[in-house]
Amino acid sequence: MAVRPVIVGVCGGVAAGKNLFTRSLLSRLRSRGRSVEEVDMITANTIKDNQMDCYVMRGMTLFTDQPRNFFDLKIFLDVDADIRLTRILSTATTFDEMRRILTRYQSLTRPYHIQAVLKQRPLADICFNGSFQEKDVDSTSLRILQLMKNGKNKIEEEPDDDDYTRSL
Template identity: 20%
Template sequence: MAAKPIIIGVAGGTGSGKTTVAKEIFHQFNEQSIVLIEQDAYYKDQAHLSFEERLLTNYDHPLAFDNDLLLDHLKMLQEGMGIEKPVYDYANHTRSSEVLSIAPKDVIILEGILILEDDRLRDLMDIKLFVDADADIRIIRRLVRDVQDRGRSIESIIEQYISVVRPMHLQFIEPTKRYADVIVPEGGQNQVAIDLIVTKIRAIIEEKAIL
């Protein structure tokens, strides 16, 4: 690689559309070397805890993430080294024994609810995005996702949202808006914002002489 990779951070609350935005950007650069890194893959290993103890994990708190490992991996990718990205097992509430081998790329999209909360991660980013959506839209999206993809009951999702997700969003996620270079309303539906961001990324790529 001719230069250090560009790192684009895509943050936002649960159900905001940040994953959709990240994937839309990703697909715009298919002709280039690009990788998507999800902060969710870096939830801390909880193998040392009992299953009952793991069930008490607050996944919306900054301390749930192994940002030290994520930071090390991002720096390795910047230096042209491959990484073994962890895989999180949501059924067992701990890190899986599997890993994904990721080769260094020219563009890295880092996506997650709290990537802008850690100043060490922010300092690595060339562009910082915060994807915004109304709270009612976000809870509906979370309901659909957790029922369909994670086999959870509606009652448990609502209880978790009220007791954990909403207060954590207000305390830790919403305040990170101030660190964003661009706030993207309406998430993945905002094609104008996505097109503008892609144009900016291409300009940075050309400036860094990656192409």
């Protein structure tokens, strides 16, 4: 009988750290001998059984763009707007570029975050408030390994909320 791989979604706003969290999570799982791969929304629809132990997808509105039961674990990175804006602005090399970034942020990025991205938070299984830490990647990778070992709906011991949801 073919076992469907664990599918994990990492969601959050622009500059919330989705890319870094995903890379860290993939690295942690690979270091434990698991076959894992990052996929995009188009590739995710063609996932075949037994190719990988786990697939990780990241995006801003994953949990409403895909059927919610598509993911075995849904993670939301909730980072304050001022921190995200600072990260975005740090890429600017000129004053004009900074002005363009601010204009885009005010007219598009912030309204989209409020209207669409924040709706993902209550749909998540795990929410990290603020910048994530290595212990957050560790606890998430352990939870994924447990899903792989025990089946998607069988968690041996329900974790405390404090283990997976943290405020800075």
